[in-house]
Amino acid sequence: MSQTVISPSLRATAAGVRVENVNLAYGSNPVLKNVSVEIEPGEFFAFLGPSGSGKTTLLRLIAGFNKADSGTVFVGGKDITDLPPWKRDVGMVFQSYALWPHMTVQRNVAFGLEERKVPRAEIKARVAKALDLVGLGHLADRRPSQLSGGQQQRVAVARTVVVQPKVLLLDEPLSNLDAKMRVQVRRELRDLQQRLGLTTIFVTHDQEEANTICDRIAVMSDGVIQQVGSPMELYEHPANLFVANFLGSANILDGSVLTEGAARAFQLTGGIRFPIPASASVPTDAKLVFRPQDASIGSTAGGGGNALSGVVMHREFLGSVVRYAVRIGDSDIIVDAPFRSGDALYEPGASITVRISLESALWLSS
Numbered sequence: 001m002s003q004t005v006i007s008p009s010l011r012a013t014a015a016g017v018r019v020e021n022v023n024l025a026y027g028s029n030p031v032l033k034n035v036s037v038e039i040e041p042g043e044f045f046a047f048l049g050p051s052g053s054g055k056t057t058l059l060r061l062i063a064g065f066n067k068a069d070s071g072t073v074f075v076g077g078k079d080i081t082d083l084p085p086w087k088r089d090v091g092m093v094f095q096s097y098a099l100w101p102h103m104t105v106q107r108n109v110a111f112g113l114e115e116r117k118v119p120r121a122e123i124k125a126r127v128a129k130a131l132d133l134v135g136l137g138h139l140a141d142r143r144p145s146q147l148s149g150g151q152q153q154r155v156a157v158a159r160t161v162v163v164q165p166k167v168l169l170l171d172e173p174l175s176n177l178d179a180k181m182r183v184q185v186r187r188e189l190r191d192l193q194q195r196l197g198l199t200t201i202f203v204t205h206d207q208e209e210a211n212t213i214c215d216r217i218a219v220m221s222d223g224v225i226q227q228v229g230s231p232m233e234l235y236e237h238p239a240n241l242f243v244a245n246f247l248g249s250a251n252i253l254d255g256s257v258l259t260e261g262a263a264r265a266f267q268l269t270g271g272i273r274f275p276i277p278a279s280a281s282v283p284t285d286a287k288l289v290f291r292p293q294d295a296s297i298g299s300t301a302g303g304g305g306n307a308l309s310g311v312v313m314h315r316e317f318l319g320s321v322v323r324y325a326v327r328i329g330d331s332d333i334i335v336d337a338p339f340r341s342g343d344a345l346y347e348p349g350a351s352i353t354v355r356i357s358l359e360s361a362l363w364l365s366s
Contacts, residue, residue: 014042014199015076015089015166017062022071024057031057033223035071039201039216044193046202046210049220050246056171058220059203063092063169076166091165095172097156099144105131105155106140112163130162133192150181157189161196168193168200174209186213207247211235219243241366244289251295251333253288270329274306274356282363289362292336296355297324297346306358312350326354 017039024032032054039045047055060066062073064085073081080088099108109130113123131137134154144152153173160168170189174182190213193200204210210217211231218228219242227239231247238244241252255268257276266288267273276282310328321336322345335354346352 013076013166014197016041016043016074017167017199017201018074018077019058019062020072020074022058022061022068022073024061024066024068031223032061032068035223035225037218037225037228039199041076041199042197044190044200044202044213044215046204046214046217047220048204048207048210048217048246050205052222053220054223055203055205055220059092059169059171059201062167062201063090064088065092089166090169091160091163091167092169092171093153093156093160093173095175097144097152097173099152099155099159101144104141104143105136105147108144108155109159109162112159116163126162127158130158133161134158134188148181149177150185153177153185154188157192161192161198166199168198170200170202172203172205174204174206182209189213211247219246221246238289238362238364241287241289241364244362244364249292249334251288251290251292253331253333255288257282257284257286268329268331270331272308272329274308274358276363277358280358280361280363283365285365286363287365288356289364290356290360292323292334293321294357294360295333295335296357297326297335297337298353298355306356308354308356310352310354312346312348312352314348315345317345324352326352328354 019035019037022032022035023030035058047058049055057066061068064080064083068081072079075089100111103111106127109127110123113126128137131140134157136151136154136158139147139151144155147155156173173189174185177185186209202210202214214231216228216230217234219226219234221242227234227243234243234247238247244250245252253268255266258265258267258273264276264282265273266276308328310326313325313327313332315325316323317339320339322339324335324337324346326333326335333354
């Protein structure tokens with residue numbers, strides 16, 4: 001994408017977005033449940049969650065295409081709850097891009113300005129700058145069917161930013177692209193957002209996409225925001241089991257907390273137990289959660305309170321790591337072992353010992 005200097009004619013003052021106590025139901029089915037979230041001006045923010053979590057419904061509500069049963073939406077401190085979409089100072093890039101197939105690229109980008117009765121000379125100048133911004137100035141006379149998926153996505157972005165929205169809304173804009181193109185375009189989106197200084201809200205079910213380009217993420221499930229934080233905060237300090245399991249791979253072991261005097265232990269289902277660090281805050285209904293890289297695998301020699309005997313069920317070679325599936329008692333876990341050329345690998349059926357880094361372990365309830 002072009003490194004064109006951003007023209008004042010394409011800039012709009014970034015605005016914060018605040019959603020307060022929003023509820024929305026389709027018939028008797030609640031879709032958003034008392035949702036509140038605040039997005040800072042100029043922030044690249046994501047709504048992340050599985051299908052049916054309410055993330056797209058929330059985005060469309062901010063855009064004005066859905067109406068809340070209760071609650072309030074603010075943009076730049078202004079209550080926009082009852083305003084129609086075209087009066088909200090927000091621009092939305094749809095998952096399908098929604099380009100007019102009979103119009104050229106140039107006409108697609110100009111459409112919103114024409115509807116706003118912008119003078120023709122200004123339309124021409126702003127469209128040219130918008131297309132240069134996304135690196136498509138040389139394709140202005142083509143039609144959408146003559147463009148690749150990545151190019152169509154850029155046209156959709158240009159058409160949105162040319163009207164100078166205060167907030168840019170992106171509804172899974174990378175889902176129609178192949179894996180290699182997704183990586184390229186998400187970098188371009190981040191670069192464009194930073195150069196425009198535009199508040200951007202991005203909806204995705206792909207945690208890698210959200211982690212790589214967003215400043216903060218709201219993780220959603222079942223119409224509820226489970227946690228808001230930076231990608232690293234969410235990964236290292238998840239608020240509950242859902243967040244831990246949704247962001248990256250996580251081993252979750254069932255068991256019970258046992259107290260013997262001043263000492264505490266965690267007993268796995270199946271009877272295996274090991275000590276709980278004195279400094280750990282552990283809810284009574286906690287499960288033990290740890291990442292695959294926070295455990296090591298070795299021979300059965302040795303011991304220790306955090307060493308658990310298991311059997312290799314299968315393995316996957318992933319290049320930089322070897323991923324082992326290990327059966328420990330009644331539980332199955334994943335261990336990622338760094339791979340170095342010449343290393344001996346454990347075969348399925350091998351008896352091994354898994355040592356968990358208790359300092360990195362999490363004790364979470366649902």
